Each structure stands twice: as structure tokens, then as C-alpha cells.
Amino acid sequence: MSRTVPRSLPAEPAGHPRGELLGVLFDMDGLLVDSEPLWFEVESSVMSRLGGSWQESDQQALVGGSLSRSLDYLLTKAARPVPRETVAGWMVGGMVELVNSRSLPAMPGARELLAEVAAAGVPYALVTSSERPVMEAVLDQLDVAFPVTVCGDDVSKSKPDPEPYLLAAAKLGADPRHCVAIEDSPNGVASAAAAGCLTIAVPSMVPIPAAERRLVVASLTELSLDRLYRLAAG
Numbered sequence: 001m002s003r004t005v006p007r008s009l010p011a012e013p014a015g016h017p018r019g020e021l022l023g024v025l026f027d028m029d030g031l032l033v034d035s036e037p038l039w040f041e042v043e044s045s046v047m048s049r050l051g052g053s054w055q056e057s058d059q060q061a062l063v064g065g066s067l068s069r070s071l072d073y074l075l076t077k078a079a080r081p082v083p084r085e086t087v088a089g090w091m092v093g094g095m096v097e098l099v100n101s102r103s104l105p106a107m108p109g110a111r112e113l114l115a116e117v118a119a120a121g122v123p124y125a126l127v128t129s130s131e132r133p134v135m136e137a138v139l140d141q142l143d144v145a146f147p148v149t150v151c152g153d154d155v156s157k158s159k160p161d162p163e164p165y166l167l168a169a170a171k172l173g174a175d176p177r178h179c180v181a182i183e184d185s186p187n188g189v190a191s192a193a194a195a196g197c198l199t200i201a202v203p204s205m206v207p208i209p210a211a212e213r214r215l216v217v218a219s220l221t222e223l224s225l226d227r228l229y230r231l232a233a234g
């Protein structure tokens with residue numbers, strides 16, 4: 001996929017007024033890439049160093065959340081005292097190392113949808129709770145670039161707070177009510193909805209029900225730019 005961001009807008013697709021879709025906002029972990037198994041491996045390793053054990057239910061409790069929330073959870077379960085900044089370094093450093101040493105596949109339909117949105121000149125952004133070193137390692141692995149990114153380092157309150165999506169929309173110069181956010185976790189969906197975005201949930205580990213202004217699909221392969229336009233148009 002090309003890393004070039006289009007400089008000009010092509011003609012509007014027939015029957016789809018561009019003004020009703022001002023931005024597309026993508027989550028990263030579990031949505032664009034199948035990174036949750038790596039997070040489980042890192043969290044299990046860190047928990048072992050803290051003298052405890054880690055189960056799938058523990059990971060599910062943290063999906064889509066911030067590093068700060070993960071640290072709170074890990075340290076509550078820890079059997080031995082370790083400085084918070086040390087544990088943070090284990091988490092971020094461990095994840096970057098795994099991403100750089102493993103093959104990290106894109107989720108089905110992710111590259112195609114990103115390419116379609118970029119080619120049409122629709123503003124788009126990445127909105128992730130991961131810290132910047134992890135985000136950059138993942139994007140390098142995928143060989144994709146976003147014109148706007150918002151990561152855990154950029155906000156004072158992470159998902160499920162609306163701040164990440166409000167910041168991304170502001171960076172795009174877009175009204176969040178006319179942006180479509182695509183998420184895989186309950187925390188991410190709650191964040192996007194609180195910011196006023198239309199949401200599309202592609203659940204990965206935790207089921208997410210349909211709701212007002214929320215579409216639920218099984219895979220990104222079910223989405224297209226045409227469908228995003230139709231969703232934005234109501």
C-alpha cells in the first residue's frame with residue numbers, strides 16, 4: 001500500500017455528498033492488526049516478573065484501554081513491589097521488541113479499506129491507546145502512514161474517555177458528529193460514541209451489541225467507502 005497521502009480531492013462519488021463524511025477514524029490494535037496475541041504474551045511475561053499469573057479474562061478486561069489503566073491492573077495483582085515506571089518500560093519495550101521480531105498480519109480488509117479511503121481524499125486518522133513507540137513499530141511493520149495520529153502519549157485521558165476522538169477530529173478540522181470511527185473494543189466504542197462519532201464496531205475479543213448510531217460487522221471486509229458514505233448520510 002502506498003504511504004503517499006493524496007494532495008487533492010477527486011470528484012465526489014455519484015450520489016454521495018462528501019460533506020456528510022468529514023473523516024474516518026481508525027483504531028489500531030485488534031482492528032487493523034492482529035496484535036492482541038502479542039499483548040497477551042507481553043502482559044503474561046510482565047505479570048510473571050511481578051510474581052503473579054495472567055489469564056485471558058485479565059486481558060479482556062484491558063482491551064482498548066490505556067497503558068496507565070493496564071499498569072494499575074497489573075500492580076494490583078502483583079505479588080512483589082516494583083516501581084511503576086519499571087513496569088511501564090517492560091510493557092512498552094516488550095511490545096516493541098515483539099512487533100519488530102514477529103510477522104504482524106493486517107486484519108482482513110484493513111489494507112483495502114485504508115487504500116480506498118486515502119485514494120478518495122477523505123480525511124482519516126489513527127486513534128490508538130498504545131504508546132507512540134508501539135504505534136510507530138506497528139505502522140512500520142505494516143508499511144502504512146496516516147496523515148494524523150493520536151496515541152496514548154497525546155492525551156491526558158484515554159479511551160473510554162472521548163478525548164482521543166475529539167482530538168483526532170480537531171486535528172482533521174472535522175466535526176466529530178460527521179466522522180465515522182471504526183473500533184474493535186467496548187472501551188474504544190464508548191470513547192468514539194462519547195465524542196459524538198458514528199461508530200462501526202468490529203468486535204475482536206469482547207462482544208459489542210448494535211445500538212443507535214452504531215453498526216456492528218464481523219470483519220472489515222464487510223466495509224467499503226460506499227458503505228461509510230451511506231452510514232454518514234443516515
